[in-house]
Structures are given as C-alpha cells and as structure tokens.
Amino acid sequence: MFIQLNDRVFINLAKITRTKIDHVEDGIRVRFYEGKDQVAKSHRFEDVKAAQKWLKKILKGA
Numbered sequence: 001m002f003i004q005l006n007d008r009v010f011i012n013l014a015k016i017t018r019t020k021i022d023h024v025e026d027g028i029r030v031r032f033y034e035g036k037d038q039v040a041k042s043h044r045f046e047d048v049k050a051a052q053k054w055l056k057k058i059l060k061g062a
Contacts, residue, residue, distance in 0.1 A: 003058055011040050013059075021051045030055050 002010045011032055016039075020031045027044035028051050045051040 003061065005040055005042060005058070009040055015039075019055065021048055021055070 001013050003013055004010050015034050016032050017035055018033045020033070022029055022031050027046065028048055029044060030042040030051050031038050032040040042051070042054065045054065
C-alpha cells in the first residue's frame with residue numbers, strides 16, 4: 001500500500017522494514033528504511049512528540 005509523505009513523495013509501506021525518529025543537524029525527522037537503506041525522510045519537526053503524532057497519523061491513514 002502506498003502512502004503520500006508530501007506533495008511529491010509516495011512510499012510503499014509493504015517494503016518499509018523500519019522507521020526511525022532521528023535528531024539531525026536541522027531538527028527532528030522521521031526516516032523510512034528498506035532493509036539497511038534509507039529510502040525517504042519526512043519534513044523537519046520541532047520535537048519528538050510532534051514527529052510521533054505525524055507518524056501515527058500517516059500510518060493510520062494507510
């Protein structure tokens with residue numbers, strides 16, 4: 001099943017093996033992996049709670 005991350009990116013949830021909420025130099029992002037390879041990342045969040053809420057919303061819509 002495909003979900004839309006933003007206006008330009010769709011990912012296939014059937015191939016996603018893990019997600020990770022990660023602190024990066026410009027803020028907090030959700031990263032999506034197929035095996036060991038990162039295939040997509042989300043927009044920037046201010047805190048982990050906002051990232052978790054967004055990820056739950058995305059996965060619930062799937």
